[in-house]
Amino acid sequence: MDPNESVEAYYTVNTLGQSILYALRTLGKDAGELTVDDLAPIDQFHIRGRMATRELAGIADIAADSEVLDVGCGLGGSARYLASEFGCHVTGLDVTREYCDVATMLSSLVGMDGSTRFQHGSALAMPFESDSFDLVWTEHVQMNIEDKRGFYSEIARVLKPGGRLAFHDIFRGPAGAIEFPVPWAGEQSISFLMSEADLRRIAADLDFSILSWGDVTEASSEFFQRRLPAMESRPPPPLDLALVMGADRLAKFRNLGQAVAEGRATVVLGVMQHAA
Numbered sequence: 001m002d003p004n005e006s007v008e009a010y011y012t013v014n015t016l017g018q019s020i021l022y023a024l025r026t027l028g029k030d031a032g033e034l035t036v037d038d039l040a041p042i043d044q045f046h047i048r049g050r051m052a053t054r055e056l057a058g059i060a061d062i063a064a065d066s067e068v069l070d071v072g073c074g075l076g077g078s079a080r081y082l083a084s085e086f087g088c089h090v091t092g093l094d095v096t097r098e099y100c101d102v103a104t105m106l107s108s109l110v111g112m113d114g115s116t117r118f119q120h121g122s123a124l125a126m127p128f129e130s131d132s133f134d135l136v137w138t139e140h141v142q143m144n145i146e147d148k149r150g151f152y153s154e155i156a157r158v159l160k161p162g163g164r165l166a167f168h169d170i171f172r173g174p175a176g177a178i179e180f181p182v183p184w185a186g187e188q189s190i191s192f193l194m195s196e197a198d199l200r201r202i203a204a205d206l207d208f209s210i211l212s213w214g215d216v217t218e219a220s221s222e223f224f225q226r227r228l229p230a231m232e233s234r235p236p237p238p239l240d241l242a243l244v245m246g247a248d249r250l251a252k253f254r255n256l257g258q259a260v261a262e263g264r265a266t267v268v269l270g271v272m273q274h275a276a
């Protein structure tokens, strides 16, 4: 199977939009009064959820006239957060068609069709002109992509000269291999963890300079230690990433939590600038 198809098959739920609408009704959330914040329990598919998105946004230097691309946007939570906080326009790109459809539906429910748009496509062949974006944003996506150089080359291509890349990513740690399943992969064939040194090397080769490199491994580990006991002791609330992650979500969380705690995975929030 083509690597993009394998990744899309892994993430596709098929009934996600209906499940989310049902959960919102169960919670008594009226579609007409829904806010971006109401969706945070489901639309932030990365460690530390909205908190990490807010931290990355704080160092990404986003302005109201920024044209932003969220690569691997998932359900569009970060895109909606950035557009609502900064007044910028955000395009989301994702290889999972169902996620793009649900992201479009959720933006429409909160009246953000004008400031966000979502497009189905691969990060390795982005359907955008060169020099299109002031900022490329990506959270927890490159772990699914084997061709790292291709991924960052495409980002460099679509960035305007001097544009920035803001990333929140998981890397291979020094203490050994991770165990599966993890949130981004049920098994090894769609998981490609590189080391932080690998990214620094690729970035230098592609004329990116590092503006910020924040190790958030410990904060990520604390997140799992806080969240896991609650997840293990009671069923998930109606609107929860459980709808996205499926029946083995606890094993996925446990394995990633352990890998982060034991130095088999590290987590970084960073910003790079491409050459002018």
Ligand SMILES: C[S@@+](CC[C@H](N)C(=O)[O-])C[C@H]1O[C@@H](n2cnc3c(N)ncnc32)[C@H](O)[C@@H]1O
Pocket (backbone or CB within 6 Å): 004, 007, 008, 011, 043, 044, 045, 046, 071, 072, 073, 074, 075, 076, 077, 078, 093, 094, 095, 096, 099, 121, 122, 123, 124, 138, 139, 140, 141, 144, 145, 183, 184
């Ligand atoms: C763990 S989710 C993170 C989603 C979102 N960034 C977030 O933080 O909520 C990983 C996402 O990357 C997308 N993805 C993986 N490989 C991709 C590729 N080659 N091109 C575009 N999207 C990709 C998946 O479809 C999925 O939506």
